[in-house]
Amino acid sequence: MNILKNLILGAGVTLLFSACGSDDDLPEVINEEETITTVKLNFTEAGSSETKTVVWTENKIDAITLKADTNYQVSIQFLDESDPNAVNNITEEVIAEKDEHLVYFNSTVKGLSIKSAANDVIDSNGVAINIITTWQSPVTIESGIVTAFLIHEPLTKVGTERNDFGGETDIEVSFDVKVE
């Protein structure tokens, strides 16, 4: 009985001592890898091979300048540039999981029409997911905001505004747009 009590006491004391002794190994730093750091819109004017790229990062947001009454083909890219030496192209993953993803553009620019392009990515249900779109700019001088969304697991891919799709927003970035 006394032996037992001594044992328990002994265990406790040893424990408190060892606890005091274990120190000095500092925790290692975690450099968070944001899975997506950059959204790029690559604009190609119809009938031209020249490409203009507009970039959204948390530090730098480009504006979009469009010529009036012009047709553009626009491809969207999602990149992980948290390690500049090993840039990850997340677009490939989105395309691989095309059934659970949808890109949606919302525009406040009067007369700007954004539609899925003929060479867009089509999911297994035959729905285009707007990785490649055609933008038809208005004939008049306008300005506004275009917001690009990447939606994960939308309830439906049929709709005309963000509210219609449900799902979880993976990306939501806004660009100032000028039509000149």
Added chain:
Amino acid sequence: MKRFACVLVFLLGNGMLIAQDCNQVLIGQVIDFHDGLPLEDARISFNNLVFTTDNEGRFRIENLCPTAYAFTVTHQDCITQVKTIDVSKTSEIDFYLEHHYTDLDQVDISTSNGKNVTNSLSEDKLSSQDIENYSSLSLGDALKEVSGVTSLSTGNTIVKPVIQGLHSSRIIIMNNGVRQEDQEWGEEHAPNVDINAFNQIKIIKGAGALQYGGNAIGGVVVAENKLTTLRDTIFGSAGFAASSNGRGTASNATVNIGLSDCWSARAQGTLKYFGDSEAPDYVLSNTGHREQSFSFGTGYSNFQFGIEGYYSFYNATQGILRASHIGNVGDLVRAIKSDRPLIEEDFTYAINEPKQKTQHHLAKLKAYNRFRNLGKLELQYALQVNQRKEFDIRRGEDRDKASLDLELITHALESSFLFDANENFKKTAGVQLTYQTNTPNPRTGVRRLIPDYEKYTAGVYAISEISLYDNLKADLGIRYDYIHLDAKKFYKKDFWEARGYDQEFPNLIIRDEGNQWLTNPIYEYHSIAASAGVKYTYADNNKLLFNASYAMRAPNPTELFSDGLHHSAAIIELGRLDLDQEKALKFSFTSEHKNLFDFLSVKIAPYLSKIEDYKLLEPTGLELTIRGAFPVWEYRQTDALLYGVDVDLSASLTNNWSVASAFSYIRGQDEILNEDLPQMPAPVFRSTLTYAVSQLELSLINTTALKQSHFPNNNFEVEFTENQELTTEVVDISSPPPGYTLFDLMANYTLTLKNPQDFRVGLSVTNIFNTSYRDYLNRQRYYADALGRNISIHLNLKF
């Protein structure tokens, strides 16, 4: 055929003396020691007089002289037991008879079961039958049976108890004598315990039970299951439940062994397997859960000396509603506006991200020794290892990695001495030492929400119980805790400066790590707690209780250090390094009136609590990320005033019909900003109508929660480009959902297979009318309705 035998265990009630000749009254109950059920038709005889208990196991013996009587207590074919009681000192006594199904050599007497922890605070108990009814659910669900106890939940499986408006770090859960350390600070961290591991649960609403800890300003939940004190016996139970909602099952089994040489053992295990739950109108996608747990204990005990070892393991995987993992504040706005979840899938048993995986190991060794004419010394060591992994929806290589991976290890060594030689002045003094480490796994690739830390605490306490008069008892307690917290926390340099920490805490930096500082915040706290109260017993065991308590609570690691994104709430949560201790002063009063007009029992318990430096989380701004905008929530400390009342009524209408009703109301106010506190439970009524005839018991239960009309306005505005327009939207996160009323039905039929009343079949239907509702204290109320109808079948076999 084994002989059906019983053992008599007694518990002394409260002394009451009316100094006149032969008009003493002895009242009480005969209760099954094992499952807490009252025993009807038990016979109590003395001097050739025989009394039998009613259907609630109650008896009342009048015209006794103030002297000692030898009472003989029997029930069915139990061995007859004799107990001598001095009626001049005792007016109420509960006899505990134990059913078990083997021969008994020896009668064992225990005085511990059923005893109150404090004299002056209202205590509520859940019996083993209550626990059986909740075997497929959680501790938090079962505790809602008690007035004044509500729950803070994340979906339907992560359920935390809220005692009179306070939860998480403000509550202590005692898991078989060990203070549960399972990262209880988090609102979406449910207690990592299996309800089936216990056969009795007590709730103490207040800080007065100082032996458990000084910082339980909300209260204490004491869940325990003692080793059998019976000899030469083996008995146990096996339970099975199947539920329609979640389409799953829960099974559990317990075996108790008592050997003749004072050794006993107990083993218990539970398995739960559930798929997606369903609201009335849709599947709650990804809300399945799995749980496996077991416990084993063995010990030697005689009156003088005892030693016990105990180990329990809990392992759970819980899905989090898919639609509650939201991308940004725009999704939150859409979720609030939508009647349906924004992500729905077909029913499945699969559990995907977001999910939680938790494991809890508890091992303890405990010994006691009694010293003649002095008291009882107890010594206990406990080790707890808690592992929590939380999985968010991630991409690429990180897809299957946890976003949060914490290991919390707690060693606790404690000793207490109970001086009980003087029956009228009992004292307990004790000391508790704990050492705790928290180690986040750096492989998550996500910055640590809770940092690495080491914590030492040392507490000393003294409590005493004084019988001032036969009908007036007082208790008094004081406790001091020293807390030393040594954390290693990384801060982003821009954040460190933006918060002004570079000015306020320049000495905390110990290493430069590129764009982050490694800092070493060290905190020391001295916490004082004190409690004093009285209990006055009058006329037929009516009681008045009054308690005043003061307690301090040191800030928890979330409040100090949290720094990151919570997907379930779509908030960025920020702690503060400059928080002080909470200081709570609480007054509670309880009036318990039994046998009013011979059929009614009433308990009214108002309380008032003033908490200085009360911590709360509130939105302070928006932060723009590539996922869109996120509200930033920060901790703030304020002075709070909480007050409310818990009311319990019960009445026996006829021999078969009875009704019980509980009501609780609470208000919480921020006294500095003169506004309401967030997350205060809405007024709630819970009423049960029971019809019992021989082996059948039918209960209809109504739960009605009113709409919470007192809440702070934490709404904020965000800008949207929607409908081809740039609009400003108010995000209404504050408005509570409407009130609701739900009906449940519970039927139990007890059969005799091999031994009397050894098999129980139960059928329960909860939310009979499949009502769609949302609860103010469910963190998923923005995203989906609560559970729809659930039909369950319960089978329970005792052997």
